[in-house]
Amino acid sequence: MANASDASHRSGPGSGISALHAKWGWIVALGVVYLIAGFVALGSMVMATVASVIVVGAMMIVAGVIEVIGAFQMKSWGRFSIWALLGVLYIIAGFLTFENPLFAAVLLTLFLGASLLASGAVRLFLALSMKRESPWVWVALSAVVTLLLGMLILARWPVNSVYILGLFLGIDLIMAGAGWVSLGLGLKQRR
Numbered sequence: 697m698a699n700a701s702d703a704s705h706r707s708g709p710g711s712g713i714s715a716l717h718a719k720w721g722w723i724v725a726l727g728v729v730y731l732i733a734g735f736v737a738l739g740s741m742v743m744a745t746v747a748s749v750i751v752v753g754a755m756m757i758v759a760g761v762i763e764v765i766g767a768f769q770m771k772s773w774g775r776f777s778i779w780a781l782l783g784v785l786y787i788i789a790g791f792l793t794f795e796n797p798l799f800a801a802v803l804l805t806l807f808l809g810a811s812l813l814a815s816g817a818v819r820l821f822l823a824l825s826m827k828r829e830s831p832w833v834w835v836a837l838s839a840v841v842t843l844l845l846g847m848l849i850l851a852r853w854p855v856n857s858v859y860i861l862g863l864f865l866g867i868d869l870i871m872a873g874a875g876w877v878s879l880g881l882g883l884k885q886r887r
Contacts, residue, residue: 716883723880730873737866744862746797749804753793760786798858805849805857808864812846 716723737744763783770776793800819839826832849860 717886720880720883723883724877725880727873727876727878727880730869730876732873734866734869734871734873737862737869741859741862741866744865745801745857745859746862748861748865749793749797749800752804753790753797753800756786756790756793758790760784760788760790801861802854802857805860806853808860809846809849809853812842813850814846816840816843816846 760783763786764780765783767776767779767783770779816839819835819842823832823836823839826835849856
């Protein structure tokens with residue numbers, strides 16, 4: 697009969713990795729699918745932008761329905777009405793995204809550029825305030841890159857709205873695919 701320490705040893709982090717060793721081929725295949733999808737997205741950035749906007753619209757509708765359902769759990773009329781109103785607004789915004797995905801892409805691109813600009817400014821402020829710390833240069837470099845991306849997006853807005861989300865999606869899929877392929881091949885070598 698096995699004791700508790702044997703059971704915890706078998707179900708520890710090492711057992712998860714050993715289970716992945718046998719699946720290295722599937723992990724590489726997943727990475728290849730991600731890579732192919734990323735290159736397809738880069739090849740047709742407008743369609744990738746529309747697809748990503750439609751996914752955002754669908755998520756807004758689902759979130760809105762959940763908000764409305766959650767509203768019925770509220771005990772007071774005021775909270776019910778706020779939650780229900782937020783849910784209905786999410787649902788309407790989701791359907792408007794389906795109605796005109798390119799206009800939604802324009803708004804999302806503006807939001808993305810402004811968010812990157814704000815994030816880069818905050819990160820640069822943090823980097824300059826921690827000059828006595830050792831990694832402040834890397835934080836500052838990250839901030840500068842983020843600021844530049846935000847400025848590039850906003851400088852070409854709204855013209856770049858038809859492709860910028862597709863470009864980011866394609867790059868993200870390629871990076872994720874490369875990560876999965878390298879993980880799978882690394883698991884094969886350690887086997």
